[in-house]
Amino acid sequence: MSSAAENVRVIDHPVIQTKLTELRDYTSDHRKFRALLNEIASLMVYEVTREWPTTARPVQTPMERTTGRVLARRVTLVPILRAGLGMSDGVLHLLPDARMGHLGVFRDEKTLEPVSYYKKFPPDIASTEVLLIDPMLATGGSASAAIQVLKQSGVGSMRFICLVAAPEGIEAVHRQHPEVPIFCAAIDRELNEKGYILPGLGDAGDRLFGT
Numbered sequence: 001m002s003s004a005a006e007n008v009r010v011i012d013h014p015v016i017q018t019k020l021t022e023l024r025d026y027t028s029d030h031r032k033f034r035a036l037l038n039e040i041a042s043l044m045v046y047e048v049t050r051e052w053p054t055t056a057r058p059v060q061t062p063m064e065r066t067t068g069r070v071l072a073r074r075v076t077l078v079p080i081l082r083a084g085l086g087m088s089d090g091v092l093h094l095l096p097d098a099r100m101g102h103l104g105v106f107r108d109e110k111t112l113e114p115v116s117y118y119k120k121f122p123p124d125i126a127s128t129e130v131l132l133i134d135p136m137l138a139t140g141g142s143a144s145a146a147i148q149v150l151k152q153s154g155v156g157s158m159r160f161i162c163l164v165a166a167p168e169g170i171e172a173v174h175r176q177h178p179e180v181p182i183f184c185a186a187i188d189r190e191l192n193e194k195g196y197i198l199p200g201l202g203d204a205g206d207r208l209f210g211t
């Protein structure tokens with residue numbers, strides 16, 4: 001993957017777009033926001049995992065013995081706290097065997113620089129497929145910092161899943177981590193002077209948790 005465009009996959013399925021539009025709506029309260037966020041995350045998993053390798057596994061059906069296929073590698077889901085938590089249940093719904101790591105990162109409201117404050121990963125995370133999740137990719141500072149932490153922990157294979165991405169954030173992540181694929185449901189127009197995505201959906205963490 002050599003350009004930002006090649007590194008990004010917009011999953012523009014009609015059902016996802018319908019739910020994303022409801023999510024953007026400022027009248028959606030935290031209960032609806034939470035449900036929609038998980039539903040969209042679930043729907044995105046199909047496309048995000050499409051190229052994962054599988055391995056043969058014998059299975060005895062009620063009729064005869066045959067060979068099925070299962071995911072070749074274990075999966076670790078890593079939400080970026082807080083808002084990434086809002087997508088976790090949706091992803092786990094389809095990948096119930098996944099383990100979870102947690103990464104606490106918030107961005108300083110004045111400088112917009114990421115501040116890391118928490119990290120807890122499964123001990124064997126380096127040998128697993130990692131899905132890093134956060135609904136918002138704005139300046140790209142938080143995602144880039146999170147990817148850096150995962151790399152320092154030995155992770156070689158990861159994908160970043162977000163809902164709404166700003167061109168600035170895609171560019172920033174691509175510049176620092178060109179090999180990490182980004183999956184999103186929409187690429188929005190731009191950031192405003194406070195680093196919020198336009199048209200965006202506002203502050204994802206606040207809307208999710210009602211803060």
Ligand code: PRP
Pocket residue numbers: 080081082083084105106107108112114134135136137138139140141142143169195203204205206
């Ligand atoms: C939001 C969002 C991302 C980050 C994106 O988190 O969930 O983590 O901002 O912005 P960036 O691309 O410019 O870094 P926030 O910092 O509001 O923390 P919170 O989820 O704890 O509220």
Ligand code: URA
Pocket residue numbers: 136138195196197198200201202203204205
């Ligand atoms: N974080 C959010 O939650 N929303 C934005 O628009 C930008 C960063």
